[in-house]
Amino acid sequence: xxxxxxxxxxxxxxxxxxxxxxxxxxxxxxxxxxAGSNGTGKSTLIKILSGYLSPSSGKLQHFIGESPVQPxxxxxxxxxxxxxxxxxxxxxxPEMFDFHCRFKPFRTPVSYSEFEEKIxxxxxxxxxxxxxxxxxxxxxxxxxxxxxxxxxxxxxxxSSFLDVQAxxxxxxxxxxxxxxxxxxxxxxxxYDLRHCDETLHLNQ
Numbered sequence: 704x705x706x707x708x709x710x711x712x713x714x715x716x717x718x719x720x721x722x723x724x725x726x727x728x729x730x731x732x733x734x735x736x737x738a739g740s741n742g743t744g745k746s747t748l749i750k751i752l753s754g755y756l757s758p759s760s761g762k763l764q765h766f767i768g769e770s771p772v773q774p775x776x777x778x779x780x781x782x783x784x785x786x787x788x789x790x791x792x793x794x795x796x797p798e799m800f801d802f803h804c805r806f807k808p809f810r811t812p813v814s815y816s817e818f819e820e821k822i823x824x825x826x827x828x829x830x831x832x833x834x835x836x837x838x839x840x841x842x843x844x845x846x847x848x849x850x851x852x853x854x855x856x857x858x859x860x861x862s863s864f865l866d867v868q869a870x871x872x873x874x875x876x877x878x879x880x881x882x883x884x885x886x887x888x889x890x891x892x893x894y895d896l897r898h899c900d901e902t903l904h905l906n907q
Contacts, residue, residue, distance in 0.1 A: 705731040705767050705854050707752055707885055712761035714747050721747045725761070727903055729885050731854065734877075736896045737889040739905030745889040746785065748905070749859045752887060753783045767854055777855075782807070782848035785859030785889075790840055792833035796824065799832060799843065807851040810880065822846045823872060837864040845873060849880040856881070859889045870894060 712725040722744040729735050729752075737745050750756040751763065754777040765772040765780065772780055790799055797815050819825045822842055832840060841864040848856060862870050877886075877898060888895050896902055 704769075705883075705885060706765075707855065707887075708762075708764045708766070709752070710762045712748070712751060712758045712763060714744065714751065714756070715759045722751075722758075722905075725905075729887055731883055731885050733900040734881055734886040734888065734898050736899035736902035737887060737905065738891055738896060738902050740891070743905040745891075745905060746787070746859050749783070749785065749857050749887065749889045750787075753781050753855075753857050754778055755783065765855065779807075780853055781855045781857060782851045782853040783857045783859075784841075784844040784848040784861065785857075786863070787859075788844060790832050790843060792831060794832055795830065796828045796832065796843070799847075803847050803851075807847075807853060809850045810852045811850075813850070818846070818850075821850075821876075823869075838866060838869055841865060842869055842872070846876065849876050854884055856884050856886045857889075858887070858895075860892070860895070861888060861890065862892055862895050874898065 707729045709725055709727050712722060713720060714722040725748065737748055739745050747756065751758050765777050767780065791802065794802060800815050800818055819828065824839060845861055862873055865873060888899060890896055
């Protein structure tokens with residue numbers, strides 16, 4: 704089964720342990736939450752699960768079906784969206800769309816015009832992303848992650864900059880695109896966590 708298995712994962716910055724002996728398994732078919740107060744390591748765990756960070760100790764494995772993914776290839780199978788990921792601000796929206804699709808095609812092929820309508824940002828294609836609001840940028844990051852043909856989808860504080868209408872849009876797209884994937888959401892927002900079937904609570 705497609706899954707992420709973490710055994711004894713710990714992360715230390717200088718002399719402080721952010722995570723200590725985390726054991727968990729995330730399997731395809733469910734949406735998992737990671738919750739905890741500020742400083743308990745939610746974002747750190749998401750970054751480790753994505754390969755963005757290496758743990759100080761412990762073992763992390765990704766499986767697609769029963770086949771393990773080699774650590775150097777994990778990035779190509781992961782979609783990650785969080786406050787620390789960014790878009791290419793010099794690009795326009797169609798340029799960002801074309802650039803992303805060259806590296807991570809969508810689960811179902813769509814044209815740019817279909818993508819523009821799907822993310823409810825029609826008519827904004829002629830300006831650089833640096834002119835977009837925080838909420839608009841977040842919608843773009845989330846849509847690129849959700850629509851990409853990747854078995855692992857990791858989201859950190861996905862609704863933090865979204866208004867009510869955009870949150871409803873996110874819920875719909877998450878429901879549509881989560882099947883058959885490992886989905887992990889790190890958040891303290893009840894709105895985000897209500898989408899989750901199981902939640903891992905991190906302690907200080």
